[in-house]
Amino acid sequence: MAGREERAGGTPLIRLERISPRSEVAIFAKLEWYNPTGSVKDRVAEFMVEEAERQGRLRPGSRLIEPTSGNTGIALARLARLRGYRLTAVVPANISVERRRLLAGYGVEIVETPAELGSNGAIDRASSLAAGSGDVMLFQYGNEANPLAHYCGTGTEILQQLGPVDALVAGLGTGGTLMGAGRALREANPDTAVVAAEPPIGELVSGLRSIEDGYLPPVFDPAALDGRILVRTEQAVAMTRRLMNEEGLFAGISSGAAVHAALRWAERMERGTIVTVLPDAGWKYLSSGAWTDPIDQVVARLSAQLYF
Amino acid sequence: MSDVTVQVRIPTVLRPLVGGVSVVESSGATVGALFEQLERAHPGLGARLLGGDGRLHPFVNVFVGDEDVRYLQGVDTPIPDGAEVSILPAVAGG
Numbered sequence: 001m002a003g004r005e006e007r008a009g010g011t012p013l014i015r016l017e018r019i020s021p022r023s024e025v026a027i028f029a030k031l032e033w034y035n036p037t038g039s040v041k042d043r044v045a046e047f048m049v050e051e052a053e054r055q056g057r058l059r060p061g062s063r064l065i066e067p068t069s070g071n072t073g074i075a076l077a078r079l080a081r082l083r084g085y086r087l088t089a090v091v092p093a094n095i096s097v098e099r100r101r102l103l104a105g106y107g108v109e110i111v112e113t114p115a116e117l118g119s120n121g122a123i124d125r126a127s128s129l130a131a132g133s134g135d136v137m138l139f140q141y142g143n144e145a146n147p148l149a150h151y152c153g154t155g156t157e158i159l160q161q162l163g164p165v166d167a168l169v170a171g172l173g174t175g176g177t178l179m180g181a182g183r184a185l186r187e188a189n190p191d192t193a194v195v196a197a198e199p200p201i202g203e204l205v206s207g208l209r210s211i212e213d214g215y216l217p218p219v220f221d222p223a224a225l226d227g228r229i230l231v232r233t234e235q236a237v238a239m240t241r242r243l244m245n246e247e248g249l250f251a252g253i254s255s256g257a258a259v260h261a262a263l264r265w266a267e268r269m270e271r272g273t274i275v276t277v278l279p280d281a282g283w284k285y286l287s288s289g290a291w292t293d294p295i296d297q298v299v300a301r302l303s304a305q306l307y308f
Numbered sequence: 309m310s311d312v313t314v315q316v317r318i319p320t321v322l323r324p325l326v327g328g329v330s331v332v333e334s335s336g337a338t339v340g341a342l343f344e345q346l347e348r349a350h351p352g353l354g355a356r357l358l359g360g361d362g363r364l365h366p367f368v369n370v371f372v373g374d375e376d377v378r379y380l381q382g383v384d385t386p387i388p389d390g391a392e393v394s395i396l397p398a399v400a401g402g
Binding site: 116118201214216227229306 | 321322374
C-alpha cells in the first residue's frame with residue numbers, strides 16, 4: 001500500500017512571531033491540519049491500522065469499531081475506504097455537525113451514545129459492542145501505537161525541524177501526543193517540560209454516576225507531565241481568533257486552547273523555546289460562529305459540543 | 309479556618325452534593341483546608357475528592373486558577389485569596 005497512499009506526517013513547523021508574550025521565548029506551532037484528513041489523528045490511525053495489519057488482526061473486509069469524538073473516526077474512515085475495511089464509529093451525540101457529516105460522507109456507520117456521558121460513554125459502548133463480535137477495536141485510548149505515532153512522527157519531526165526544545169504544550173485527549181512526542185523530545189533534552197492543555201469538558205459531563213466513573217486512558221501516564229493548564233472555552237476561542245488575526249492561521253478551537261496554554265507557560269520562562277501542536281484547522285468549527293459571532297454565543301454553542 | 313475566600317467550580321457530577329449549583333463559595337488557605345471546609349458544609353463531598361490515603365483521587369483534577377495542583381504541591385498547594393478553584397472529573401477526548 002505504501003507509495004500509493006498519501007502518508008500522514010511531515011507537517012510544517014512555524015514560529016508564531018507575533019503572539020509570544022516575551023521576545024526571548026520563541027513559540028513554534030506544528031500545523032497538523034496538513035495531514036490527509038486534516039487532523040493530527042491521521043498519524044495515529046495510520047500507525048494503529050498498520051500494526052493491526054502486521055499482526056493479522058485486520059484483513060480485507062474486516063470491520064473496525066472505534067470510540068471517537070470525531071477526528072480519529074474521520075482518519076480511520078479514510079484508511080478503511082482505501083484498504084477495504086468497514087468502520088463503525090461510536091460517538092457522543094454532541095459531536096459537531098461537520099464531524100458527523102464527514103463520517104457519514106466516508107460511509108461510516110455511526111452509533112451515538114448519550115452526550116451527557118461524554119467520551120467515557122462512547123468507550124463503554126464500543127467496548128461492549130466489540131466484545132465477541134469479531135469486529136476489530138484498535139482503541140486509541142489503550143493502543144501503544146498511538147503514542148508511538150507521536151514518538152516516531154510528531155516528536156522526531158520537531159527535533160529534525162527545530163532541535164531540542166524547553167517545553168512541549170499540547171492538548172490532552174488520549175494523551176498520545178504528550179506521551180509520544182514528549183518522550184522523543186526528552187531523549188534530546190531531558191529537561192523538556194511536557195505540559196497538557198486541559199479543556200473543561202469534564203465540567204459538563206453530567207451522566208457519570210460518580211467520580212469513580214472517570215477515565216484515565218491507559219496510554220496516558222499523569223506522572224510523565226510537568227504541568228497541566230486548564231483552558232476555558234472562552235480563552236480557547238479568543239486565542240483561535242488571535243491566531244487568525246495576528247498570525248493568519250485558520251486553526252481549530254483545540255489549537256486555540258493549546259496556544260493559550262503555551263502562552264501561559266511562556267510567562268514563566270525568561271527565554272527558550274516552546275513547541276505546541278495544533279491538532280486541526282477551523283473548518284469543522286465554522287458552525288460555531290467562532291470567528292464571526294459574539295464570543296458568549298460561540299462559547300454557549302461550543303459548550304454544548306464536544307470539540308476535543 | 310482561614311479568611312481566604314475561594315470560589316469553587318463544581319462539575320455537574322458533584323452538583324447534587326451542593327444543592328445543584330455550579331459555583332460555591334468556601335474558604336481555605338490550602339487545597340486540603342478547602343476540602344475540609346467543603347466537607348463540613350457539604351457532607352460527602354470531601355470523600356469524593358480524596359482517596360483513602362488522603363491524596364487526590366486519581367479521577368479528580370483540581371485546578372487553582374488554571375494550574376493542576378497535582379503538579380504544584382498537591383493538597384498542600386496554597387490558594388491565594390479570591391482565587392477560583394475548579395474541580396473536574398477525569399474524562400477522555402479524541
